[in-house]
Amino acid sequence: MTEIANFISQNLQLIYVVILMIFVGVEIIGHVPAVLHTPLMSGANAIHGVIIIGAILVMLGADSDNILAQSLGFVAVFLGTLNVVGGFVVTDRMLEMFKKKK
Amino acid sequence: MDYIFSLEFIYLIASITYILGLKMLGHPETARRGNLIAAAGMTLAILGTIFLYQGEVATHIYVLIGIAILIGTIIGWAVAKKVAMTKMPELVSLFNGMGGASAALIGLIEFQHYTGETLSTATILAGIIIGSISFSGSMIAWGKLNGTIKKPFRLPKYNVVNNAIFLVLVIFAAYITWSSSSSQLYLYILFFGALAYGILFVLPIGGADMPVVISLLNSFTGLAAALGGFLYGNMVMLTGGILVGSAGTILTFAMCKAMNRSLVNVIFGEFGNVSENEIENDSHSVKGDIKKTTVSDVAILMNYSQRIIFVPGYGLAVAQAQHAIHELELLLESKGIEVKYAIHPVAGRMPGHMNVLLAETNVDYDKLAEMDDVNPEFQNTDVVFVVGANDVVNPAAHNNPSSPIYGMPILDVENAKQIIVNKRSMKPGYAGIENELFYNQKTSMLFGDAKAIIQALISELKGM
Numbered sequence: 001m002t003e004i005a006n007f008i009s010q011n012l013q014l015i016y017v018v019i020l021m022i023f024v025g026v027e028i029i030g031h032v033p034a035v036l037h038t039p040l041m042s043g044a045n046a047i048h049g050v051i052i053i054g055a056i057l058v059m060l061g062a063d064s065d066n067i068l069a070q071s072l073g074f075v076a077v078f079l080g081t082l083n084v085v086g087g088f089v090v091t092d093r094m095l096e097m098f099k100k101k102k
Numbered sequence: 103m104d105y106i107f108s109l110e111f112i113y114l115i116a117s118i119t120y121i122l123g124l125k126m127l128g129h130p131e132t133a134r135r136g137n138l139i140a141a142a143g144m145t146l147a148i149l150g151t152i153f154l155y156q157g158e159v160a161t162h163i164y165v166l167i168g169i170a171i172l173i174g175t176i177i178g179w180a181v182a183k184k185v186a187m188t189k190m191p192e193l194v195s196l197f198n199g200m201g202g203a204s205a206a207l208i209g210l211i212e213f214q215h216y217t218g219e220t221l222s223t224a225t226i227l228a229g230i231i232i233g234s235i236s237f238s239g240s241m242i243a244w245g246k247l248n249g250t251i252k253k254p255f256r257l258p259k260y261n262v263v264n265n266a267i268f269l270v271l272v273i274f275a276a277y278i279t280w281s282s283s284s285s286q287l288y289l290y291i292l293f294f295g296a297l298a299y300g301i302l303f304v305l306p307i308g309g310a311d312m313p314v315v316i317s318l319l320n321s322f323t324g325l326a327a328a329l330g331g332f333l334y335g336n337m338v339m340l341t342g343g344i345l346v347g348s349a350g351t352i353l354t355f356a357m358c359k360a361m362n363r364s365l366v367n368v369i370f371g372e373f374g375n376v377s378e379n380e381i382e383n384d385s386h387s388v389k390g391d392i393k394k395t396t397v398s399d400v401a402i403l404m405n406y407s408q409r410i411i412f413v414p415g416y417g418l419a420v421a422q423a424q425h426a427i428h429e430l431e432l433l434l435e436s437k438g439i440e441v442k443y444a445i446h447p448v449a450g451r452m453p454g455h456m457n458v459l460l461a462e463t464n465v466d467y468d469k470l471a472e473m474d475d476v477n478p479e480f481q482n483t484d485v486v487f488v489v490g491a492n493d494v495v496n497p498a499a500h501n502n503p504s505s506p507i508y509g510m511p512i513l514d515v516e517n518a519k520q521i522i523v524n525k526r527s528m529k530p531g532y533a534g535i536e537n538e539l540f541y542n543q544k545t546s547m548l549f550g551d552a553k554a555i556i557q558a559l560i561s562e563l564k565g566m
Contacts, residue, residue, distance in 0.1 A: 014335070017344070036133060038194075039133060040128060049201050051330055051343070054204075054334060074166050
């Protein structure tokens with residue numbers, strides 16, 4: 001029990017962020033018309049590309065003689081970039097078509 | 103003042119752009135700007151992470167990061183720009199898988215740095231499991247959507263087997279964590295075990311349910327990113343990841359609701375519980391005579407109608423017939439005939455897929471009617487033209503309790519005076535079940551490629 005209490009007190013800020021973000025996510029999606037479900041999923045898909053930040057941190061923190069870590073990190077950064085760039089561009093293309101009509 | 107240029111502040115800005123961006127994506131007028139705002143925030147966060155890093159970094163590592171980002175940008179951009187509108191859903195799945203793989207790789211590298219730290223190890227292992235499932239699952243979903251993987255594949259007792267595998271993965275991860283093991287062998291066994299689970303998890307699920315699966319895996323990847331954020335105490339990964347995780351979960355439920363099914367039902371599959379025999383029996387019970395018709399007959403029928411409703415489905419997307427059907431619509435309107443499109447929420451391969459496709463051709467928003475609005479109108483409609491849709495117009499959803507789609511809301515096209523169904527063949531739809539609508543007295547079948555058929559209709563109608 002003390003371990004859990006310690007964990008909570010040490011990470012209080014993170015826990016606040018997690019809880020609030022869960023509700024923000026729920027609220028945001030609450031009233032979206034079905035028409036926009038696909039672009040929205042695609043946009044959310046691009047945002048979780050934020051994993052690339054972790055991949056970059058791995059690379060920056062890698063020992064300069066650790067070839068394995070650097071190779072895996074390289075692939076991770078590459079895949080993360082695909083997720084981010086591809087995700088945002090595809091979403092933009094979907095939405096481009098909605099814009100034309102008045 | 104210095105704080106303005108600090109990484110924490112940049113991450114704060116980026117987090118706000120994600121929330122704002124997702125919010126704006128929910129409204130047609132602001133959606134595109136919302137996407138761009140989130141993209142700008144992401145760019146800012148990436149640049150900040152690279153250039154404001156505190157610590158000694160060898161030059162060649164910067165070069166490697168630069169190269170990885172450059173190649174990723176070029177390929178990601180080119181693929182996203184080039185791909186046909188009909189291929190978008192599977193592309194989303196593909197990019198989602200890339201994010202999952204990235205998360206799993208991060209875990210593989212970081213594992214050795216946190217040996218003995220219980221919480222961090224648990225976070226890393228959870229990230230590896232979730233990221234790997236998201237990756238391999240997305241690849242299967244991608245294969246199913248583009249037709250590489252056609253039949254649902256099921257191990258005997260696959261539900262039991264899958265759940266057992268998942269349980270073993272979790273227990274194994276818990277063992278690695280609490281034994282403070284630093285074994286790379288264990289780590290890779292866990293990694294490949296999770297990859298295998300992702301494959302087995304998605305394989306049994308029918309193609310028609312792929313949108314739900316992709317949405318679910320999307321929120322998985324969000325969760326994996328959030329775990330990474332927790333590991334590094336990195337706020338932007340945490341906020342972005344949790345946001346997508348929770349928003350993605352709600353979106354998944356919304357999609358399930360549109361199909362009147364529970365998430366459990368989709369994953370563990372009532373579809374799966376219907377044995378092959380039952381499906382065969384079903385098809386026997388609806389066997390009857392189908393009526394074939396010709397393009398000129400349909401053209402005459404349409405020419406003398408007052409109200410026509412088009413029901414587009416995935417077949418329309420496959421045949422790239424969206425421009426042709428828009429032309430047909432305009433031609434009929436010019437003859438004073440009222441034309442509408444009835445859009446089933448899950449028509450196509452993703453919710454909103456048909457809207458996106460028809461929007462591409464500038465079909466008027468007002469012409470796209472949602473299911474609940476259009477259903478009462480069918481009885482006053484002269485002709486319903488079903489193009490490449492199947493399961494969403496299958497009356498078995500109403501009147502056959504043994505059917506796997508029983509209870510799903512459908513478009514009640516059978517209430518119309520005449521029904522024309524365009525299909526390539528009598529093959530069953532994505533759910534793999536027979537459709538008694540085709541044997542209805544009021545139904546005529548117009549076999550052929552949607553685009554070719556519609557273009558033939560247009561030239562017939564022009565001559566009238």
